Amino acid sequence: MRAGWPDRSHGLGRVMRALVTSLLQGGRLIVSGMLMAAVVHAAFVVLFLAAGVTGLAVFNVISSLLYLLMTLLMRQPRWRRLCEAMAGIEVVLHACVACYWLGWDSGFHYYLLLMLPTLMVSTLMPRRTKWLGCAACVLLYLGLDLLSHRGPPPQVLPGGWLQALRMFNAAATLTMLAGLSAIYYNLVLRAESGLREMASLDPLTGLLNRRSLAELAHDQLARLNDASSPLSALSVLLGDVDHFKAVNDQHGHEVGDLVLRTISQALQSGMRQGDLLGRWGGEEFLVLLPGTELPAARMVAERLRALVQARSLRLPGAATLLPVSISFGLCQAQPGEPLAQAIARADQALYRAKQAGRNRVALADQVIDTQPPSTLPPQDWAEQDAPSAEGDGRA
Ligand SMILES: Nc1nc2c(ncn2[C@@H]2O[C@H](COP(=O)(O)OP(=O)(O)OP(=O)(O)O)[C@@H](O)[C@H]2O)c(=O)[nH]1
Incomplete structure (x- = not known):
């Protein structure tokens, strides 16, 4: 009362x-x-x-x-x-x-x-x-x-x-x-x-949806290109839930949705003031880190990855936890680089993170890439020392 x-x-x-x-x-x-x-x-x-x-x-x-x-x-x-x-x-x-x-x-x-x-x-x-x-x-x-x-x-x-x-x-x-x-x-x-x-919000997770996040990303890129703006760097982090199809197939879409909501909360809990997080696609999340250069962005990505991994779910009636993890591709947007290209570079890095075993962060090439992925030089690194994904056997 x-x-x-x-x-x-x-x-x-x-x-x-x-x-x-x-x-x-x-x-x-x-x-x-x-x-x-x-x-x-x-x-x-x-x-x-x-x-x-x-x-x-x-x-x-x-x-x-x-x-x-x-x-x-x-x-x-x-x-x-x-x-x-x-x-x-x-x-x-x-x-x-x-x-x-x-x-x-x-x-x-x-x-x-x-x-x-x-x-x-x-x-x-x-x-x-x-x-x-x-x-x-x-x-x-x-x-x-x-x-x-x-x-x-x-x-x-x-x-x-x-x-x-x-x-x-x-x-x-x-x-x-x-x-x-x-x-x-x-x-x-x-x-x-x-x-x-x-x-502007994604109804399942309550995060920004793709449309509103894309608008904000365009604004940030415009600030990056504006010499009078104090924004000196912008890092782009693309995350994709690991083995999400298997979660849906084995436990049903309701559990799949629960995993997405849980991961959203984990990501939100690790966001700093001024950073932007949204649901980019089905099981993809996009994070924009204004004013953040690659080394610091990599630490943020590692923190987010660890937060997601710590959110393994106990499903009703199940003896073991359902492991959840996310892989990230990271790049620093270059001045004058279109949004689609920055995201494509982060996506290529994400692909390598998946290939390297998932539940890890991979950095994109710093060079603005205009070539198709098959002709790219071998990528210098994916974080080989990052912890393996839970249940890598499903890969
Ligand atoms: N439950 C649920 N599933 C979704 C949603 N959006 C996309 N999906 C599913 O997410 C799955 C994505 O699977 P894949 O792209 O094959 O990737 P994956 O199984 O996560 O494998 P890796 O990314 O390689 O680790 C598909 O089965 C989609 O149907 C959603 O909103 N809810």
């Missing part, structure tokens, strides 16, 4: 807590609107009692309670559609009755205007229904105007009261419109950032 809430809340405390919780956690435009409506209606009870308009004061008590009830009911998805419809009916009915009873100058017709944005942003009704609802509101507004101007209203308030009421209604409507707009704007922002996140 959060500090500040009583341990055992009863009655009003519980209702208040549910209201605040529904507002904060529900986070929905319509819930916030209903809570605002309950408060505004409660304010009108006081106003009407003071002006001697008892009938409308009772109407407002009922409306205020109805809105509080709906705010609570809105937490249950099955009640949402009914609540939205009830709120709409209440606004229209209340605006019409109050405007007819006290006259056009009371300003109650303003509340009909609230229906237009509320209808339009509702997620619970089809587009056609929204437009029909808006058209009905406009017709009602015009009809109410005609009806109210045919003669004096049933209850005539003193001039000062009427003016105060109209100003209150105008202020309340405008404030609610501003509030609704702000809430809607926040919802749009949240949805937008959610979409952006979905578009």
Whole structure:
């Protein structure tokens, strides 16, 4: 239980807590609107009692309670559609009755205007229904105007009261419109950032996906080529999970996915601030190390490799651990070198790491290579003293 809430809340405390919780956690435009409506209606009870308009004061008590009830009911998805419809009916009915009873100058017709944005942003009704609802509101507004101007209203308030009421209604409507707009704007922002996140992250591992990592890599290469930029080096590390096909084949794709997530976490745990990690392909990971030259990058790669190796998995019912390991190919991007070429060089080094027994780091040639792999000179080294992969026999 959060500090500040009583341990055992009863009655009003519980209702208040549910209201605040529904507002904060529900986070929905319509819930916030209903809570605002309950408060505004409660304010009108006081106003009407003071002006001697008892009938409308009772109407407002009922409306205020109805809105509080709906705010609570809105937490249950099955009640949402009914609540939205009830709120709409209440606004229209209340605006019409109050405007007819006290006259056009009371300003109650303003509340009909609230229906237009509320209808339009509702997620619970089809587009056609929204437009029909808006058209009905406009017709009602015009009809109410005609009806109210045919003669004096049933209850005539003193001039000062009427003016105060109209100003209150105008202020309340405008404030609610501003509030609704702000809430809607926040919802749009949240949805937008959610979409952006979905578009840039790999859903399985939560790492950057290939597209967003490629964009960042292009930015880094541009900085490397820019003489005014402080970036002096960029190392590119391409990793590939060892014997991953065998994991899938022997244990199924769910275990394969678990291995990928485990390796992602291991890699993330070894990343430094400013380095970039992403899932480049199925079982391939790409790491960019800005400001890092080859010797330091090699140490980073060794650290990541060791972190992955330490994450062997114990599968349910299995007597032995499932070994996991990763091989890395490493190169330092050359100024002016395209991304594809830097990655191709890292890939060639990765190929040699695999050939040399896996679970190791291999460095690419420093020379920018434009030749096909078959004509390359023999590579100078793959780390022969690195530990062997678990279960090398599967190679
Ligand atoms: N479970 C799972 N498997 C994937 C995913 N993406 C790719 N794979 C599998 O990863 C396997 C990659 O196998 P290979 O490229 O043959 O390589 P490997 O078995 O890891 O062997 P080496 O790389 O030589 O050590 C293929 O069987 C793909 O189907 C994924 O998101 N989830």
